Each structure stands twice: as C-alpha cells, then as structure tokens.
Amino acid sequence: AQSVTQLGSHVSVSEGALVLLRCNYSSSVPPYLFWYVQYPNQGLQLLLKYTSAATLVKGINGFEAEFKKSETSFHLTKPSAHMSDAAEYFCAVSSTGGGNKLTFGTGTQLKVEL
Amino acid sequence: ETGVTQSPTHLIKTRGQQVTLRCSSQSGHNTVSWYQQALGQGPQFIFQYYREEENGRGNFPPRFSGLQFPNYSSELNVNALELDDSALYLCASSLLKTDTDTQYFGPGTRLTVL
Numbered sequence: 001a002q003s004v005t006q007l008g009s010h011v012s013v014s015e016g017a018l019v020l021l022r023c024n025y026s027s028s029v030p031p032y033l034f035w036y037v038q039y040p041n042q043g044l045q046l047l048l049k050y051t052s053a054a055t056l057v058k059g060i061n062g063f064e065a066e067f068k069k070s071e072t073s074f075h076l077t078k079p080s081a082h083m084s085d086a087a088e089y090f091c092a093v094s095s096t097g098g099g100n101k102l103t104f105g106t107g108t109q110l111k112v113e114l
Numbered sequence: 115e116t117g118v119t120q121s122p123t124h125l126i127k128t129r130g131q132q133v134t135l136r137c138s139s140q141s142g143h144n145t146v147s148w149y150q151q152a153l154g155q156g157p158q159f160i161f162q163y164y165r166e167e168e169n170g171r172g173n174f175p176p177r178f179s180g181l182q183f184p185n186y187s188s189e190l191n192v193n194a195l196e197l198d199d200s201a202l203y204l205c206a207s208s209l210l211k212t213d214t215d216t217q218y219f220g221p222g223t224r225l226t227v228l
Contacts, residue, residue: 043219051214100215104156
C-alpha cells in the first residue's frame with residue numbers, strides 16, 4: 001500500500017517569500033512522486049515528477065522538489081512566491097509495477113499575500 | 115493538440131438516479147483514469163481503462179462502472195446515486211499506463227446529488 005501525507009492544509013506566504021509545501025510518503029516499494037497544482041474550477045496540472053533519475057527535480061513555474069529517501073519526503077519549494085501561485089497543491093504517489101494510478105494527499109491551499 | 119475534455123461541466127441529480135459522465139482523451143492517448151474529488155479532499159482513484167479494457171480499480175462499489183471506446187474516449191456511469199456521490203469527477207489520460215507516465219487531467223464534472 002502507498003500513501004502520502006501533506007502537512008498543513010493551508011499555507012500563507014508573502015509575495016517574494018520562500019514557498020515550502022511538505023509531503024511525506026509511505027510505500028513498500030520504490031515510489032514515484034508527483035506534484036500537481038489545481039486552480040479554482042480547473043483540473044490538475046503537473047508541476048513536476050520524480051522518476052528516480054535525479055533526486056532534485058525542477059518543474060514548471062520555478063518550482064522544484066527534492067526526493068529524500070532517508071526522510072521519506074518530497075517537499076515542494078519555490079524561492080520567491082508570486083500572486084499567481086495561489087492555488088491548491090497536491091502531492092501524489094504511484095508505485096513500481098503498479099502502473100500510473102495515483103494516490104493523492106489531501107492537498108495544501110497556498111495563499112500569497114502582498 | 116486538444117487536451118482532455120469532459121462533459122457536462124455541472125450536473126444535478128437526485129438520490130437513486132443514474133448518471134453518465136463523458137471524457138475525451140488527449141490526442142494519441144490510449145489510457146484513461148477516473149478520479150473522484152470530494153470537497154476539501156484529494157482525488158481518489160476510481161478505475162483505469164487501457165485499450166478498452168479495465169486496468170485496475172480503486173475502492174469503489176460496483177455501481178460505479180465505466181467504458182472506453184475504440185477512439186479511447188470514456189464514460190463513467192454511476193447507478194443508484196447517493197448523497198455522498200456529490201463530488202468533482204476528474205478524467206485523466208496518458209500516453210501509456212507505465213508507472214511514471216504523466217496523467218493529463220480534464221477540468222472535471224461537478225456532480226451534485228440532492
């Protein structure tokens with residue numbers, strides 16, 4: 001069985017500040033990890049994914065995430081928040097041999113303030 | 115290139131009724147997955163279709179059923195609707211069904227059961 005836990009259902013940052021959204025995973029086999037963003041009334045858009053090629057993964061819109069096996073974490077970061085980053089962010093996992101069926105976390109709502 | 119489209123956008127039904135939701139895959143994609151996203155939650159995997167065959171199912175009762183057509187479009191059918199079926203239903207397509215293949219999501223169908 002596999003699962004992800006997102007710590008903090010709501011995160012608020014000032015524009016220009018560091019964004020850090022936390023995700024911890026649990027998996028009995030090597031995981032593949034994904035971050036998706038969801039804007040209001042829209043579907044999910046892939047930000048980045050970890051497929052075991054490199055532990056530091058760079059995605060779209062200036063986001064990146066680092067896979068840390070020792071900490072079972074895959075936290076999402078962005079050096080400088082922009083107002084347009086306000087959205088809900090979901091961490092998800094698929095597992096080796098399980099196909100690309102995703103198990104999602106409960107999401108983190110990011111608010112960016114002036 | 116056309117992305118994933120879903121219809122209808124919104125739907126209101128009453129308990130006990132049946133509903134059919136539709137999804138058109140991104141061009142060239144032969145795998146379709148369906149997810150249920152309840153309010154304030156992350157998406158939950160319902161089932162996946164690969165080349166018209168079911169390829170995995172989540173923890174949903176048999177009254178949730180699906181089809182994939184030769185053109186790889188798909189339907190989600192829900193019988194005997196219950197209040198708890200109220201949710202955003204997301205369709206996602208992918209080129210393949212391998213572990214790391216990216217899923218591309220549609221905007222969803224918002225189902226309200228009264």
